Amino acid sequence: MTKVTLKVNGKEVSREVEGRTLLVQLLRDGLGMTGTHVGCDTSQCGACVVHVNGEAVKSCSVFAAELDGADVKTIEGMANPDGSLSVIQQAFQDHHGLQCGFCTPGMVMSAAALLKENPRPTEDEVRHYLEGNICRCTGYHNIVKAIMAASGQDVAVAAE
Amino acid sequence: MPKDFGIGASSKRREDLRFLTGKGHYTDDFNRPDQAHVAFIRSDVAHGRIKGIDAAAAEAMPGVLKVFTSADFADAGGIPCGWQITDRHGNPMQEPKHPILAEGKVRHVGDPIAAVVAETYEQARDAAEAVVIDIEELPAVMDMKAALAEGATKVHDDLTSNLCFDWGFVEENKAAVDEAFTKAHHVTTLELVNNRLIPNAMEPRVALAEYDRPGDSYTLYTTSQNPHVIRLLMGAFVLSIPEHRLRVVAPDVGGGFGSKIYHYAEEAFVTRAAKVLGRPVKWTSTRSEAFMSDAHGRDHVTRMELALDENGTFLAMRTETYANMGAYLSTFAPAVPTYLHGTLMAGNYATPLIYVNVKAVFTNTVPVDAYRGAGRPEATYQLERIIDMAAREMGIDPVDIRRRNFIKPDQFPYQTPVAVVYDTGNYQATMDRVLEMTDHGGFEARRAESAARGKLRGVGIAHYIEACGIAPSNLVGQLGARAGLYESAKVRVNATGSITVFTGSHSHGQGHETTFAQVVADRIGIPENMIEISHGDTANTPMGMGTYGSRSLAVGGSAIVKATDKIITKAKKIAAHILEASEDDIELADGVFTVTGTNKSLDWSAVTLAAYVPHNYPLESLEPGLEETAFYDPTNFTYPAGGYICEVEVDPETGKVEVVGFAAADDFGNVVNPMIVDGQVHGGLAQGIGQALLEQAVYDENGQLLTGSYMDYAMPRADDLPFYKVDHDNVTPCTHNPLGVKGCGEAGAIGSPPAVVNAVIDALQRAGHTHVTHIDMPLTPSRVWAAING
Numbered sequence: 001m002t003k004v005t006l007k008v009n010g011k012e013v014s015r016e017v018e019g020r021t022l023l024v025q026l027l028r029d030g031l032g033m034t035g036t037h038v039g040c041d042t043s044q045c046g047a048c049v050v051h052v053n054g055e056a057v058k059s060c061s062v063f064a065a066e067l068d069g070a071d072v073k074t075i076e077g078m079a080n081p082d083g084s085l086s087v088i089q090q091a092f093q094d095h096h097g098l099q100c101g102f103c104t105p106g107m108v109m110s111a112a113a114l115l116k117e118n119p120r121p122t123e124d125e126v127r128h129y130l131e132g133n134i135c136r137c138t139g140y141h142n143i144v145k146a147i148m149a150a151s152g153q154d155v156a157v158a159a160e
Numbered sequence: 161m162p163k164d165f166g167i168g169a170s171s172k173r174r175e176d177l178r179f180l181t182g183k184g185h186y187t188d189d190f191n192r193p194d195q196a197h198v199a200f201i202r203s204d205v206a207h208g209r210i211k212g213i214d215a216a217a218a219e220a221m222p223g224v225l226k227v228f229t230s231a232d233f234a235d236a237g238g239i240p241c242g243w244q245i246t247d248r249h250g251n252p253m254q255e256p257k258h259p260i261l262a263e264g265k266v267r268h269v270g271d272p273i274a275a276v277v278a279e280t281y282e283q284a285r286d287a288a289e290a291v292v293i294d295i296e297e298l299p300a301v302m303d304m305k306a307a308l309a310e311g312a313t314k315v316h317d318d319l320t321s322n323l324c325f326d327w328g329f330v331e332e333n334k335a336a337v338d339e340a341f342t343k344a345h346h347v348t349t350l351e352l353v354n355n356r357l358i359p360n361a362m363e364p365r366v367a368l369a370e371y372d373r374p375g376d377s378y379t380l381y382t383t384s385q386n387p388h389v390i391r392l393l394m395g396a397f398v399l400s401i402p403e404h405r406l407r408v409v410a411p412d413v414g415g416g417f418g419s420k421i422y423h424y425a426e427e428a429f430v431t432r433a434a435k436v437l438g439r440p441v442k443w444t445s446t447r448s449e450a451f452m453s454d455a456h457g458r459d460h461v462t463r464m465e466l467a468l469d470e471n472g473t474f475l476a477m478r479t480e481t482y483a484n485m486g487a488y489l490s491t492f493a494p495a496v497p498t499y500l501h502g503t504l505m506a507g508n509y510a511t512p513l514i515y516v517n518v519k520a521v522f523t524n525t526v527p528v529d530a531y532r533g534a535g536r537p538e539a540t541y542q543l544e545r546i547i548d549m550a551a552r553e554m555g556i557d558p559v560d561i562r563r564r565n566f567i568k569p570d571q572f573p574y575q576t577p578v579a580v581v582y583d584t585g586n587y588q589a590t591m592d593r594v595l596e597m598t599d600h601g602g603f604e605a606r607r608a609e610s611a612a613r614g615k616l617r618g619v620g621i622a623h624y625i626e627a628c629g630i631a632p633s634n635l636v637g638q639l640g641a642r643a644g645l646y647e648s649a650k651v652r653v654n655a656t657g658s659i660t661v662f663t664g665s666h667s668h669g670q671g672h673e674t675t676f677a678q679v680v681a682d683r684i685g686i687p688e689n690m691i692e693i694s695h696g697d698t699a700n701t702p703m704g705m706g707t708y709g710s711r712s713l714a715v716g717g718s719a720i721v722k723a724t725d726k727i728i729t730k731a732k733k734i735a736a737h738i739l740e741a742s743e744d745d746i747e748l749a750d751g752v753f754t755v756t757g758t759n760k761s762l763d764w765s766a767v768t769l770a771a772y773v774p775h776n777y778p779l780e781s782l783e784p785g786l787e788e789t790a791f792y793d794p795t796n797f798t799y800p801a802g803g804y805i806c807e808v809e810v811d812p813e814t815g816k817v818e819v820v821g822f823a824a825a826d827d828f829g830n831v832v833n834p835m836i837v838d839g840q841v842h843g844g845l846a847q848g849i850g851q852a853l854l855e856q857a858v859y860d861e862n863g864q865l866l867t868g869s870y871m872d873y874a875m876p877r878a879d880d881l882p883f884y885k886v887d888h889d890n891v892t893p894c895t896h897n898p899l900g901v902k903g904c905g906e907a908g909a910i911g912s913p914p915a916v917v918n919a920v921i922d923a924l925q926r927a928g929h930t931h932v933t934h935i936d937m938p939l940t941p942s943r944v945w946a947a948i949n950g
Contacts, residue, residue: 020282034189035182037414039362040447044870047362075182085180093176096839100669101179102362102414108180123883130878134870136362136415137669139846139908140878142839 002065008033009077017064024048024059027074035075035105039134046133049106049113050074056113058132075105078112088112088150095155097146099137106133111147120151166682167899170835173674175667184412187366187383192440195368196225198430199284200443201274201291202452203266206300206524206863207315210264213274214292221290223283225437228275230261233432239423240397241489244640245498245520248328253520255324256316258488258527260398260425260432266295267315267487268524269865270452272425277433277441300863304461304482304521315487315522324485324494324520329502333577337515340476344467348550353936354538356459356484356857358873359531361668363414364445365454369430373438377405382427384410385420385666386706389643391698393423393491399432403698406431410696413668417847418530419454420668421708422491426453451868456857457531459484460497460538466546472556474565476513477505479542483520486527492708493529494520499639500535500627500709506576507543508587508623508801509565514577524863530708532847532909536626544622544914549933552925558621558918559600563591573895580627582799584892585827587623594621594803594825597885606807607926610820615809617820618923622804624911628903629714629798629894646793647711648702649719651680651727653786655772657765659684659691661723664704665716666695669843670905671836672712678832679717679899683724685750686764702789710903713832714798714894721898722790730786731767737778738762738770798894798902802826806915810923815945817853817920823885824911829894829902837904841886844908850876851909852916856938874938913937924948 005014008031015030027033027050036059039047048059051073078086085093088111098104107130114121114129121129126144135143148155163169178184215227238257245253257263262273274291278284299313306312307322315322328334341347368381378401384390387408394408395401413420426443433441445453464479483497502516551561566587567574574582595601603619610617630636633644648664661680665672677691694700707716728748735753736743745756751764770777771786807821824841831837854874858866867873893900920939924932924947932947 018282028189033182034186035184037186037363038188039364039414040870042447042869042871045362045447075180079181085177089180092180093172096173096835098176098179099671099839099843100362100415101175101184101412102186104179105182124879127877127879127881134362134875134877136360136417136847136875137843138839139842139844139876139884140881141842141884144878144883 004064004068006067006070006072008072009074019063019065021064022060023062023064023067026064027059033074033076037102037105039102044134046106046110047103049109049133051109051113056110075108078108088115091146091150095142095146095149097138097143103133103135107135107143111150114147115151120153123148165688166678167832169678169833171674171678171688171833173671175671175673186363186412186414187368187381188444190368190381192368192370195440195442196277196279196437197281197284198433198441198443199276199281199288200272201288201293202449203262203269203271203273205266205295205297206269207298208266208295209298210262210266210273211294211296215274218276218287218290221283221287223279224287225277227291228261228277228433230259230263233260236260236428236432237398239425240393241494242491242642243495244642245325245327245494246640247325248331253325253494254319255489256319260428268526269863270449270526271487275429277437300524302523302859302861302863304484304523307521307523308519315524322522324489324522327498327518329498329516329578333513334515337476337478337513340513341465341467344475345470346468346554348466348546348553350546350549350934351463352542352545352934354458354460354462354541355851355937357457357531357851357855358451358857359417359419359454359457360875361415361417361419364447364450365420365424365426366444367427367430368440368442369434370440371434371438378431378434379407379409380427380431381409381411383413383420384408385413385416385668385708387666387696387698388664388703389706390423390427394428394431398428407699410666413666416668417532418457418534418708421706422455422529448869451873452526452865455490455529456486456526457528458538459528462542464542464546466550468550468554472551472554472561472564474509474511477511478515479505480517483518484525484528485520485522486525487522488527490527490529493527495641496530496535501539503578503580503627504536504539504625505543505578507540507625508567510567512577516578525859532844533906536906537910537913540622540624540910541914545917545934548918548921559595562621562623563588580797583796583895585799585801586890586892587801589890590801590803590825590827591623593887593890594805594823597823597825597887598805598807598821600805610809616812616923616927617807617809618919618926620806620915620918620922622911622914622918623802624907625799625801626906626910627797628710628800628906629794629897630709630711631797632795633793643705644793645705646791647716647719648704648789648791649716649723650702650789651720651723651787653727653768655769657686657690657768661691661693661720662701663693663695663716663720664701664706665712666707668707670707670712670840671833675713675833675836676717676720679720680724683721684728684764685748710800710905713899713901714897714903715792715794717899717901718897719790719792722792723788726788726790727786730782733782734770734777735762735767738776795896798829798897800826800828800902800904800907802907802911804911804915806912806919808916808919808923810920810944812927812948815941815948817939817944819849819882819916822882824908825890826888826904826907827890827892828888828904829891830900831888832901837888838886840904841908842884844906845884845912846876846881847909848912849881849916852913852937853939854880920944
């Protein structure tokens with residue numbers, strides 16, 4: 001067992017972890033933060049995307065033991081300080097960018113990472129960036145719309 | 161003006177607030193104190209005889225509580241099948257036992273043989289590796305036609321063959337159909353495969369059970385589309401637990417698409433294990449397990465013929481389909497290739513004579529059951545492909561041949577030759593709408609532009625019909641269903657006027673919490689935020705049948721309307737008493753009761769309060785309280801229909817197909833929340849385009865599943881798909897339910913595969929590759945390239 005101390009959504013936490021414990025297991029089982037989801041076992045689906053030190057990371061592909069001192073942000077830390085939805089979250093609701101909600105945490109975290117590095121992506125850039133996030137419900141139409149709307153672009157023309 | 165609340169408003173979804181902030185409650189998010197964990201040991205061969213199981217080493221490993229085998233379930237029943245099909249000779253289908261853990265033989269890769277329960281999941285997995293299973297491998301039964309040959313290896317030794325049933329529909333019409341073919345001007349023949357798919361809801365299945373010894377009662381948390389059905393099937397048929405001792409909770413569920421309708425062995429396993437061990441027991445499927453244990457979909461092989469006269473009028477159709485059942489009969493499996501498929505073979509057309517033959521076959525593969533559309537995509541694909549082929553052979557435009565054969569608006573209600581009666585529709589108007597949406601007249605210019613870039617452009621049209629709002633109980637009972645298919649609702653009005661609705665429907669992405677609240681708000685005239693929708697818990701909801709077959713609004717919504725109307729009737733009596741008026745003179749509008757022709761009125765909340773504080777109340781004739789339950793059993797199916805147009809570009813160098821335009825014009829009857837309906841269509845289209853271009857469950861000849869992960873099974877990604885144009889403004893309201901709604905959940909997945917394939921064939925034909933008349937799905941680059949260069 002290894003002791004790791006890291007920040008999760010701004011709050012410092014310490015836990016003893018096994019060498020094989022994944023970050024997503026630490027979040028879900030160790031810290032009870034079940035907003036981050038596991039949808040596959042081959043690092044393909046992206047339901048578990050979180051931010052580690054500001055970068056989008058699939059939390060099923062990182063060992064918790066490697067993250068001593070890391071700054072982790074999850075879906076639970078994405079709302080505004082007053083609890084209202086952030087711009088990206090609000091765009092997902094406004095444009096019906098989610099149905100069952102299972103892939104949604106990963107989608108929101110990926111979208112946030114995309115808009116940080118590319119504040120006004122084209123439709124093609126959004127679609128290409130989401131290659132590692134699988135959604136089975138929406139057909140992606142409204143997810144792409146939501147992300148473009150969150151970037152401040154007029155999506156009505158692009159989509160209809 | 162779009163409405164801002166109630167029926168017709170694009171109300172934002174209330175459930176999004178928890179899903180967007182990580183506060184959803186999915187089954188895997190539940191943990192119970194002292195819970196133990198399961199790892200299943202699944203067969204790695206498709207077919208074999210179990211010679212021995214040695215669990216001694218595993219049982220001695222750290223944290224292991226018990227290793228279970230079939231011996232631990234000797235007193236349990238098998239996993240039941242919910243439909244009984246009678247074959248064309250009047251005999252019942254062959255129905256093998258489906259044990260919880262394999263008994264004597266394994267019959268597909270992934271078939272559970274044993275299970276380790278341990279303190280932690282890691283310990284259970286480690287110990288599972290140490291269980292020694294001795295299996296004598298047997299030849300795998302994979303090809304359906306070979307499986308029916310004389311002397312073929314049998315999947316089930318105790319059955320007479322691998323034939324589950326040989327079904328004819330309508331058998332009495334067969335001679336007339338055959339006769340019509342002898343007189344036809346033209347006969348088109350098509351052989352095709354409806355590719356096997358894996359539903360892949362993003363949330364893997366989970367089951368967590370606990371047992372309360374003092375009360376001898378159980379709670380099962382499970383990823384289900386219909387918790388009451390699981391309670392009934394598992395309680396009554398598998399584990400012999402009476403309903404009052406078994407609570408089933410299906411909380412937030414991360415997608416279903418059919419795959420979470422069925423009662424699965426893992427649910428019964430954790431429930432029994434929780435009692436045996438006296439501890440909560442939890443199983444969370446890995447995605448790898450999901451690929452080899454969730455019911456698969458489709459997998460039909462069909463030969464069909466269409467007879468036409470010299471004008472392209474359809475005279476008769478006959479089909480022969482081999483339908484893969486997999487190794488065991490899943491809950492709905494026999495209904496899919498029969499009553500959800502044969503009954504839809506008329507499509508939008510007035511074909512007078514139809515005969516459908518289906519041979520359902522056992523193979524050494526994962527059980528096959530309903531997946532989004534369920535039988536109706538298979539019917540639509542056959543019909544819309546052969547119509548295109550016939551049009552091409554006869555030199556008729558694909559749009560025109562459909563137009564000539566449509567059932568006309570004045571022919572409704574329309575009795576098809578395949579038993580069902582369509583209540584309403586206007587297929588011509590739907591076609592006109594989709595042609596307009598896609599600027600069909602401008603296609604040639606777009607084709608020239610594509611050609612200038614070296615791409616082959618094609619356009620494909622497909623019209624579908626589906627039977628939704630499943631289903632009239634007395635009718636499906638005659639057809640072999642072992643359950644009723646009504647829906648329940650309980651409307652509880654609280655003292656100050658807010659309302660909790662308990663529905664037997666289950667939402668796993670459909671947005672019922674929003675839509676159903678809109679229905680009740682509209683009916684009473686109060687704000688949507690005064691209404692809460694509760695679902696998914698057998699402890700607080702009347703016996704309901706759950707969500708599948710695009711039935712929730714048409715059947716579940718109708719039950720809610722019925723219960724709400726009972727509430728309104730009673731509330732009017734209370735209002736009449738307080739207002740000292742006749743009950744017949746009380747009107748309810750915008751949440752206010754008024755006496756007709758006067759200015760005397762009472763607010764909704766004043767009446768609801770009187771119901772619970774009955775000081776001034778007609779106690780001699782009316783009970784206090786305001787809570788009503790209703791069960792709604794539909795009198796017919798609903799028949800959503802639509803016209804879809806796809807435009808593709810094919811790269812002749814690589815065979816890669818790109819969908820460059822897709823439009824869907826649907827008639828869903830009345831629409832409660834247009835935003836949600838659009839989203840349902842988008843998702844269906846993605847699954848249909850996925851079937852057409854990307855997805856296929858592939859087994860090798862030994863029964864090994866080659867597409868066992870997202871590395872191999874091509875799930876549609878964002879960059880595989882376009883923006884879609886969707887429309888549902890052409891409305892012919894359903895004539896037999898109170899909302900006039902038809903259902904929208906499956907349409908996209910039903911109508912899109914033939915539109916895509918028709919478009920690709922069109923592109924190749926227009927480019928001069930006239931030898932290419934059909935390509936089986938999925939139309940991967942290698943298949944298209946091979947067809948071009950064949």
